Amino acid sequence: MTDQNTMKTTETDQIQVSESLVQIRGLYKKFNISGDFLDQLKFKGGKIVREQEFVHAINGVDLDIKKGEALCVVGESGCGKSTVARTVMGLLTPSAGTISYRGERIDDLDDKQLLSYRKKMQMIFQNPYASLNPRMTIAQTLEEPVTVHNPDWTARQVRDKVHEAMFSVGIDPSWGERFAHEFSGGQRQRISIARALAVDPEFIVADEPISALDVSIQAQVLNLLMDAQEKRNLTYLFITHDLSVVEHFGTRVAVMYLGSLCELAATKTLFAKPRHPYTQALMSAIPRLEDDRPQHIKLQGEVPTPVNLPSGCVFHGRCPYANERCKQEIPQLITTDEGGQVACHGVAEGRI
Amino acid sequence: MTNQNQTPASKMPEVETVPTAWQRFKDTHIWNSFIKDRVAQISLTIFMGYVIMALFAPVIAPFDPYDPTQMDIMNSELPPSWDEEMGEEQFWLGTDAQGRDLWSTILYGTRISLTIGICAVLLQATIGIIVGLIAGYRGGRVDSILMRFADVQLSFSTMMVAIVVLAIFQASFGTELYQDLAMVMLILVIGIAEWPQYARTIRASVLAEKKKEYIDAARVMGLGQIRIMFRHILPNTLSPILVISTVQVANAIISEASLSFLGLGMPVSQPSLGSLISSGFEYIFSGAWWITVIPGVVLVVLVLVMNLLGDWLRDVLNPKLYKG
DSSP, X not given: OHHHHHHHHHHHHHHHTTTEEEEEEEXXXXXXXXXXXXXXXXXXTTEEEEOOOEEEEEEEEEEEEETTOEEEEEOOTTSSHHHHHHHHTTSSOOSEEEEEETTEEOTTOOHHHHHHHHHHEEEEOSOTTTSSOTTSBHHHHHHHHHHHHOTTOOHHHHHHHHHHHHHHTTOOGXXXXXXXXXXXXXXHHHHHHHHHHTTOOSEEEEESTTTTSOHHHHHHHHHHHHHHHHHHTOEEEEEOSOHHHHHHHOSEEEEEETTEEEEEEEHHHHHHOOOSHHHHHXXXXXXXXXXXXXXXXXXXXXXXXXXXXXXXXXXXXGOTTXXXXXXXXXXXXXXXXXXXXXXXXXXXXXXX | OHHHHHHHHXXXXXXXXXXXXXXXXXXXXXXXXXXXXXXXXXXXXHHHHHHHHHHTHHHHOSSOTTOGGGOOGGGTTOOOTTOTTTOOTTOTTOBOTTOOBHHHHHHHHHHHHHHHHHHHHHXXXXXXXXXXXHHHHHOHHHHHHHHHHHHHHHHSOHHHHHHHHHHHHHHHHHHHHHHHHHHHHHHHHHHHHTHHHHHHHHHHHHHXXXXXXXXXXXXXXTOOHHHIIIIIIGGGGHHHHHHHHHHHHHHHHHHHHHHHHTTXXXXXXXXXXXXXXXXXXXXXXXXXXXXXXXXXXXXXHHHHHHHHHHHHHXXXXXXXXXXX
């Protein structure tokens, strides 16, 4: 499996290296859930054997994030969206596969070597109540990244930079003396965005940045993010499970299911003509005010556990089009006529 | 878009004063709970009284108990001044077996006991915080090794370690050197014997804190591990540190007193509360009860108020008991 992937990597690398900012190649991430060494020992058939169990959070994801785009990753809870985001940011180390930034591999660097990339890549977190240090004032929170990345700046330069970042997200610089708990959720999320913008990044990973917010605030924060993208020419990797946000915000959409990429296409294409059976089911679930809307597709059963992955295509157990091949062979991403990419044997064979 | 950017600013009243640190403190739960809690107020007042006694002992004390010229053996074992038959006006709590003024000796003794208690706890806290932070933050093998060290240390009782170390030191370097270094030795022994208390508490809080997103945010910013540990995690684990510190100071004072009582603590020439109790113990049946009882009461009250303060602080800082 990995061999196949590395072969594919070299091929695709040459085509896409020029336009993509971040490249994810053959990414795997598994988490050990069998506890420490003594917990792993089991007595079976008269012998003591060591058994380990893993949660397979990401299973071979290939993804290119192009400069200037907003790539949205969607999928249901537990499908590995956030794990992809965290792995890209270096918060988790991949079990296999590579992550490159502007063609330079970054997943195997240590903290010091990563520092220059940290300035270009920033992250906005889901929960604005937990992502700000409760014991630091807003000014301290915002000044810290600026001073770390520009150690030779004077206090005045740092302050000006922080004020600029605060203005750009619509918070008054005079609030700097206050603590995070004195703000509402929307204000806190603005502060987190200001913290990310303070170091002038070019790539921002946003891990469900509006899920924890009030609906009326969601639009404000979303517009703020789009505004920042326009002004600063940012690239986003935007994790969400709100499809209406994707339609509004995304340049391209990646659909994930159980740690694998199902479909990757331009937003308009994907919403107009979803190819993968899972994407079709997902799209039919969007509530619409239309009389003649297509029938809601009901998937049978539950998402399988990521501990024991299904063989072949991870979706085969719930797919209405699955056949024998789907149960045995893992589908690879193929390019469709519309320019998107789909990992489905049915689409490849022209069945769907 | 510009409109939306301005909304949060316009929501706030126009004249906006940032509260000062004191105003902020007056709004806190801890202050509100303090002004309601009589026990805490009394305890803190008594404790502050002890601290003032200790700090200004040379000013308050009528005699210098370390100065042999001010001692007169003829004044030995005088009862407190309220005893009409034997008491003398100038020694209001009486004198000890060497003719030292008991009040002055208690003042200086409190000073020594508090110094040893606080310094020992500072040492415990320093070792414990560093070990706990590293163990909790790094996790894995580092955590296992450091915590096994803590378990080994905890399996020896403090008193046993202290008695063995101090007895060996006294035997090998002689009583004279021991008397000079007694205070440092007591601080070291009590400090080193009790660090796992801190290490365990801190590690537990670190494990809870490091899962929070602000730590991820700090890592994404590119901050170093040491900076994250000390600037981001440590300030968020301060409440349990504060609580165990009050209890640990009381424990350290008790340990010091016990060791002094056993003759392994402060020498008679520089008595702490514990060695005063011990030195008066021989005379208790000859009627000179005050040499033991008065320092004993002073010690018990000191430890009691510290424990009451610790209890109050634990209740205040425990989010489960927090009732808004």
